[in-house]
Amino acid sequence: MEFLSLEPFVPSGSDFEGSKQFFQELGFKINWDSGDYIGFQKDNCRFILQRYDQPHFAQNFMLSVKLNDVAAFRQMVIDKQLPQRFKIRISEINQEPYGKEFNVIDIAGVCWHFVEQ
Numbered sequence: 149m150e151f152l153s154l155e156p157f158v159p160s161g162s163d164f165e166g167s168k169q170f171f172q173e174l175g176f177k178i179n180w181d182s183g184d185y186i187g188f189q190k191d192n193c194r195f196i197l198q199r200y201d202q203p204h205f206a207q208n209f210m211l212s213v214k215l216n217d218v219a220a221f222r223q224m225v226i227d228k229q230l231p232q233r234f235k236i237r238i239s240e241i242n243q244e245p246y247g248k249e250f251n252v253i254d255i256a257g258v259c260w261h262f263v264e265q
Contacts (some may be wrong), residue, residue, distance in 0.1 A: 154185075156211060159200040161256025167197060170234045174225070198226055206256040218248045218264035225252065 160167040160249040168186060172178070184199040193213055215221050218241060225231070231238055237253040248264040 153194060154172075155194045155196055157196045157198045158211070158254075158258055159202060159206045159256045160197055160200045161203070161206055161254075163255055164197075164199045165235060165258075167255045169196065170230065170236070171197060173228055173230055173234075199257070203257055206258050210259040210261060212261040212263055214265045215262050216265065219264055220225055220264055222250050 151197075164184075168178075171188050176188075176190045179187040179189050183258070186197040188195055190195060195211070197247060216225075222238065225238055230236055234255055236255060239251040241248055241250045243249075244263075247265060250262055251260065252260045254260060
């Protein structure tokens with residue numbers, strides 16, 4: 149038996165529409181929308197945005213996304229002024245044992261680790 153994919157359910161926080169717009173600005177496309185759940189995809193990465201607002205859960209939820217150029221991706225986030233427009237937080241780029249990484253804390257408080265491979 150082969151596992152084909154893993155698609156986590158990511159909480160939206162209190163601003164579902166803002167989260168939806170934010171992920172589109174990051175470059176994700178909507179594959180499907182059923183109201184309280186939206187399937188997003190960029191290249192081979194997929195997740196489901198869920199209308200769910202539990203700050204304690206969101207602030208303890210983390211995802212790791214592998215990229216080929218973390219500096220270019222971070223610069224895109226800055227150029228689009230996403231921290232100001234969506235009140236998200238981003239880190240500097242750090243060298244970790246597993247690669248270069250920078251973090252985005254999204255609208256709900258979820259920590260996205262963007263790691264260069």
